[in-house]
Amino acid sequence: MADFKKGFRQSDAWKVSREFWIFISRIAKTFPFEERYGLTSQIMRSSRSVTANIAEGYGRFHFQETIQFFRHARGSLFETIDHLITAYDEKYLIQSVLEEAEAKALSAVRLINGYIRFLEKSKRNENNEDLRQSYQHKPTQSQYPIPNT
Numbered sequence: 148m149a150d151f152k153k154g155f156r157q158s159d160a161w162k163v164s165r166e167f168w169i170f171i172s173r174i175a176k177t178f179p180f181e182e183r184y185g186l187t188s189q190i191m192r193s194s195r196s197v198t199a200n201i202a203e204g205y206g207r208f209h210f211q212e213t214i215q216f217f218r219h220a221r222g223s224l225f226e227t228i229d230h231l232i233t234a235y236d237e238k239y240l241i242q243s244v245l246e247e248a249e250a251k252a253l254s255a256v257r258l259i260n261g262y263i264r265f266l267e268k269s270k271r272n273e274n275n276e277d278l279r280q281s282y283q284h285k286p287t288q289s290q291y292p293i294p295n296t
Contacts (some may be wrong), residue, residue: 155205160258164220165230167251168194171227174248176237186237190230196223197255208268214263221259224252 155161170192178187195253197220226247235245 156203158201158205158262160217160220160255160262161201163251163258164197164201164224164255167224167227167248167255168198170248170251171231174231174234174240174244178234182239186230186234186239190227190234191228193223193230197227201259204291209265210273214266214270215264217259217263219262221256224259225255228252 149177171190175187175190175194200216200220200223203219204213207213207216231240231248234240235242
């Protein structure tokens with residue numbers, strides 16, 4: 148059985164992103180009631196999508212798939228910031244809160260970018276290792292064995 152206490156929950160990118168969506172959740176709950184099914188819902192979904200994509204990426208077994216899910220997580224961070232800018236423009240939050248959210252998002256983006264770079268490097272190293280192994284001379288057994296005399 149899988150040990151869910153290891154893996155994605157150990158990731159700094161996931162931890163910081165989780166703190167980000169908890170922060171966003173507190174902000175969104177202060178929005179006007181008429182935004183419940185509009186901006187509030189959108190900002191909650193996009194902020195939660197960050198950690199969900201990181202977790203799903205950890206569940207993939209190929210570098211490229213994992214990288215793609217981390218890119219989706221990064222995109223969700225930027226989407227959330229856009230929703231916060233909208234909330235600021237609508238006067239639902241003050242500039243200092245927007246700036247604090249942007250700083251938290253930037254921390255998560257940096258960690259996600261770092262992990263993407265790590266995965267890309269690992270993928271290149273794995274591909275290089277595959278190439279090295281394929282170019283190594285391996286003695287082959289002759290199709291026509293030499294008889295013992």
